[in-house]
Amino acid sequence: MTAQTSMLHVRVEDNIKAQATEALGAMGLSMADAVRLFLHRVVAEQALPLELKVPNAKTRAAIAESRDMMARAPRFKSAEEMFDDLEKTGQ
Numbered sequence: 001m002t003a004q005t006s007m008l009h010v011r012v013e014d015n016i017k018a019q020a021t022e023a024l025g026a027m028g029l030s031m032a033d034a035v036r037l038f039l040h041r042v043v044a045e046q047a048l049p050l051e052l053k054v055p056n057a058k059t060r061a062a063i064a065e066s067r068d069m070m071a072r073a074p075r076f077k078s079a080e081e082m083f084d085d086l087e088k089t090g091q
Contacts, residue, residue, distance in 0.1 A: 008035065010035075
């Protein structure tokens with residue numbers, strides 16, 4: 001079941017929008033993703049969220065390595081199937 005959504009319109013200077021879009025893209029986020037994330041954090045913390053920054057080269061490498069590992073990892077339909085596989089492989 002999907003939640004009902006509402007449209008949110010925000011006016012911002014063109015240069016700020018362009019710069020923010022570029023920075024968010026470097027973090028793997030769209031403008032809509034960032035706004036949703038921001039609002040969820042505001043609700044959860046009842047405060048403005050901590051500052052998010054573009055990851056440095058070491059962090060970007062770790063993110064890429066993690067995504068590669070997840071892409072190669074086996075997928076299981078249930079926890080039981082995963083535990084059966086772990087027993088077979090001796091892990």
